[in-house]
Amino acid sequence: xxxxxxxxxxxxxxxxxxxxxxxxxxxxxxxxxxxxxxxxxxxxxxxxxxxxxxxxxxxxxxxxxxxxxxxxxxxxxxxxxxxxxxxxxxxxxxxxxxxxxxxxxxxxxxxxxxxxxxxxxxxxxxxxxxxxxxxxxxxxxxxxxxxxxxxxxxxxxxxxxxxxxxxxxxxxxxxxxxxxxxxxxxxxxxxxxxxxxxxxxxxxxxxxxxxxxxxxxxxxxxxxxxxxxxxxxxxxxxxxxxxxxxxxxxxxxxxxxxxxxxxxxxxxxxxxxxxxxxxxxxxxxxxxxxxxxxxxxxxxxxxxxxxxxxxxxxxxxxxxxxxxxxxxxxxxxxxxxxxxxxxx
Amino acid sequence: xxxxxxxxxxxxxxxxxxxxxxxxxxxxxxxxxxxxxxxxxxxxxxxxxxxxxxxxxxxxxxxxxxxxxxxxxxxxxxxxxxxxxxxxxxxxxxxxxxxxxxxxxxxxxxxxxxxxxxxxxxxxxxxxxxxxxxxxxxxxxxxxxxxxxxxxxxxxxxxxxxxxxxxxxxxxxxxxxxxxxxxxxxxxxxxxxxxxxxxxxxxxxxxxxxxxxxxxxxxxxxxxxxxxxxxxxxxxxxxxxxxxxxxxxxxxxxxxxxxxxxxxxxxxxxxxxxxxxxxxxxxxxxxxxxxxxxxxxxxxxxxxxxxxxxxxxxxxxxxxxxxxxxxxxxxxxxxxxxxxxxxx
Numbered sequence: 001x002x003x004x005x006x007x008x009x010x011x012x013x014x015x016x017x018x019x020x021x022x023x024x025x026x027x028x029x030x031x032x033x034x035x036x037x038x039x040x041x042x043x044x045x046x047x048x049x050x051x052x053x054x055x056x057x058x059x060x061x062x063x064x065x066x067x068x069x070x071x072x073x074x075x076x077x078x079x080x081x082x083x084x085x086x087x088x089x090x091x092x093x094x095x096x097x098x099x100x101x102x103x104x105x106x107x108x109x110x111x112x113x114x115x116x117x118x119x120x121x122x123x124x125x126x127x128x129x130x131x132x133x134x135x136x137x138x139x140x141x142x143x144x145x146x147x148x149x150x151x152x153x154x155x156x157x158x159x160x161x162x163x164x165x166x167x168x169x170x171x172x173x174x175x176x177x178x179x180x181x182x183x184x185x186x187x188x189x190x191x192x193x194x195x196x197x198x199x200x201x202x203x204x205x206x207x208x209x210x211x212x213x214x215x216x217x218x219x220x221x222x223x224x225x226x227x228x229x230x231x232x233x234x235x236x237x238x239x240x241x242x243x244x245x246x247x248x249x250x251x252x253x254x255x256x257x258x259x260x261x262x263x264x265x266x267x268x269x270x271x272x273x274x275x276x277x278x279x280x281x282x283x284x285x286x287x288x289x290x291x292x293x294x295x296x297x298x299x300x301x302x303x304x305x306x307x308x309x310x311x312x313x314x315x316x317x318x319x320x321x322x323x324x325x326x327x328x329x330x331x332x333x334x335x336x337x338x339x340x341x342x343x344x
Numbered sequence: 345x346x347x348x349x350x351x352x353x354x355x356x357x358x359x360x361x362x363x364x365x366x367x368x369x370x371x372x373x374x375x376x377x378x379x380x381x382x383x384x385x386x387x388x389x390x391x392x393x394x395x396x397x398x399x400x401x402x403x404x405x406x407x408x409x410x411x412x413x414x415x416x417x418x419x420x421x422x423x424x425x426x427x428x429x430x431x432x433x434x435x436x437x438x439x440x441x442x443x444x445x446x447x448x449x450x451x452x453x454x455x456x457x458x459x460x461x462x463x464x465x466x467x468x469x470x471x472x473x474x475x476x477x478x479x480x481x482x483x484x485x486x487x488x489x490x491x492x493x494x495x496x497x498x499x500x501x502x503x504x505x506x507x508x509x510x511x512x513x514x515x516x517x518x519x520x521x522x523x524x525x526x527x528x529x530x531x532x533x534x535x536x537x538x539x540x541x542x543x544x545x546x547x548x549x550x551x552x553x554x555x556x557x558x559x560x561x562x563x564x565x566x567x568x569x570x571x572x573x574x575x576x577x578x579x580x581x582x583x584x585x586x587x588x589x590x591x592x593x594x595x596x597x598x599x600x601x602x603x604x605x606x607x608x609x610x611x612x613x614x615x616x617x618x619x620x621x622x623x624x625x626x627x628x629x630x631x632x633x634x635x636x637x638x639x640x641x642x643x644x645x646x647x648x649x650x651x652x653x654x655x656x657x658x659x660x661x662x663x664x665x666x667x668x669x670x671x672x673x674x675x676x677x678x679x680x681x682x683x684x685x686x687x688x
Contacts (some may be wrong), residue, residue, distance in 0.1 A: 042508055042511070042512075043508075043511045043512070043515065044504070044507050044508045044511050047511075091469070092469075095465050095466070095469060098461075098465060099461070099462040099465060099466075117442075117443070118443040118510075118514050119511060119514065121439050121442060121443060121465065121468075122439070122443075122507050122510045122511055122514075123507075123511075124465075124469070125435070125436070125439060125468070125469070125472060125503070125507050126504060126507040126508075128469060128472050128473065129472065129500045129501075129503035129504045129507065130500075130504065131500075132476050132496055132497075132499070132500035133497060133500040133501055133504060135496070136493050136494075136496045136497035136500065137497065144489070145488070145489035145490040145492070145493050146489040148489070148493045149480050149489050149492045149493060149496075150480075152476055152479070152480045152493075152496050153476075153477060153480035153481065155476075156473045156474075156475075156476035156477040156480065157473075157477055159469070159473035160388070160470060160473045160474065160477060163388050163466050163467075163469050163470040163473065164386055164387075164388045164470075166462075166466045167386070167387040167388050167391075167463060167466055167467075168386075168387070170462050170463065170466075171387065
């Protein structure tokens with residue numbers, strides 16, 4: 001599927017979480033619960049469990065497992081290192097919610113809303129550290145130490161890219177003229193890098209030849225950026241209640257997401273003025289959100305952003321042809337299709 | 345030296361930084377500058393360099409190098425992994441300053457005062473991630489991969505202990521009756537764990553037998569707690585200008601440090617009331633600081649806290665006897681002596 005399939009889009013919207021149907025996710029969720037439930041003897045573990053459970057889509061660990069399986073690894077052994085990538089992701093969410101002053105996450109109070117600023121900062125740090133403790137804790141005996149070292153390095157470097165992307169995002173705040181290229185660089189760092197690392201991590205755990213590691217890395221990177229663009233679009237799909245996050249968050253933070261940048265590019269002089277006024281407003285409310293939505297609608301910017309995401313998904317799936325045909329390649333392609341049309 | 349040597353104390357106070365004279369520190373500082381100066385192409389590196397340079401005492405990487413040397417390692421090759429422990433330490437300082445609302449650190453604006461809250465959160469995360477990137481980047485060829493895996497695990501677990509200690513510290517806020525034992529547990533997690541990990545890391549890099557790893561670990565742990573107690577005492581030594589941090593920070597945050605806990609234990613009913621009133625005051629100012637200082641003076645609590653630190657230093661140095669006698673053991677003992685009397 002190379003463009004957004006609106007029928008699938010609508011069908012998917014009727015389900016609680018399409019990703020829940022993807023193979024491997026249930027296994028991962030069970031392992032996550034097994035590792036975290038009942039670790040209540042100290043405050044750090046209690047807050048970490050609150051942040052991790054109930055689980056999100058678990059896309060990153062799923063990418064680890066399916067990438068490992070693609071190249072011949074045994075995913076049943078690899079849940080623990082795979083979940084390490086989720087810890088890093090959730091750490092960034094916990095800290096993001098502080099930065100964005102978002103009090104809701106996944107339909108309930110965010111960590112800082114539930115536990116306060118100090119605990120949320122420390123708990124995010126704790127999850128970053130859990131990432132590396134989990135990657136170097138007991139692993140299946142057939143994962144050699146040099147693969148573990150590579151895994152830690154890939155994960156740490158990806159985390160650094162996420163940080164660079166987050167800072168670049170703050171530099172772009174309020175800048176309606178930053179352009180699509182800078183946005184795509186930022187999204188590649190902020191979101192693409194960890195998807196890429198997840199796929200590379202799976203390939204490394206499966207002892208893949210370098211060519212397959214690279215192919216899976218490019219797949220993950222493109223997929224991640226497409227995923228970020230769909231995330232930007234969710235704010236204007238009227239589905240924010242489903243993701244449990246206020247739809248105005250990006251707008252409230254004056255963040256030039258791809259649909260807004262494309263809308264601004266395509267707008268008439270008059271529409272530009274209205275868009276800019278709504279975008280820069282000190283306390284953007286329902287009214288400014290409505291103005292932005294209207295301009296995106298009039299300029300076709302939502303569809304254009306969807307096309308950019310679809311193009312990235314095409315590129316991502318194209319790289320899968322470098323891998324041996326197997327069930328996991330089909331699953332990875334399915335995850336890419338899901339990302340292209342997700343409303344969650 | 346098993347008790348506080350007041351003469352040395354005074355002599356040391358005349359020097360800009362006694363730790364600067366310890367062998368290995370200059371080498372480390374040069375390597376730190378070499379690794380960070382000029383990495384200005386992105387905001388994350390610029391903020392990280394601001395946080396790291398000019399360097400602090402570099403005690404943790406120094407412990408890595410001297411511990412490695414003790415067991416036969418070659419410290420000239422090990423600056424990069426040794427400095428990784430400093431990155432973790434500085435990450436916690438950057439985030440601590442947000443939590444404590446401290447605008448000054450090492451005599452200049454703290455990271456959040458200089459760059460804002462969002463950048464400080466992300467930069468702290470970045471330094472945590474640099475820790476693990478540095479531990480798994482190019483290392484001397486004779487460090488085997490399984491030693492690197494152990495190194496990452498020890499470091500990540502120590503970081504988790506620091507987080508647990510920080511959260512425990514927030515739980516103790518405002519509690520003048522939490523008792524010395526809980527304080528010591530908290531200090532062992534918050535400060536002891538990373539000193540312990542530094543010594544263990546050095547021993548692992550030097551391929552030491554397990555017995556020496558354990559001895560160095562205990563040395564580091566005791567040293568770290570003593571160091572924390574001396575840090576608590578700095579607030580009442582009139583030297584806060586030298587450390588570039590407001591002396592009222594702990595008091596302002598209603599933190600029951602060891603001298604305050606011991607003062608409360610030893611105080612008369614009347615002194616207790618005055619201490620409690622000053623401690624709990626909403627906006628403790630110079631006056632409440634003076635009241636607390638006066639009660640600590642009257643009860644001999646400062647000296648008593650100093651004796652606890654000195655006892656820990658004795659225990660730490662005692663463990664060095666398990667190691668082969670060499671120049672580095674003398675240096676480690678010297679670091680312990682410095683920690684026992686530090687005014688910086």
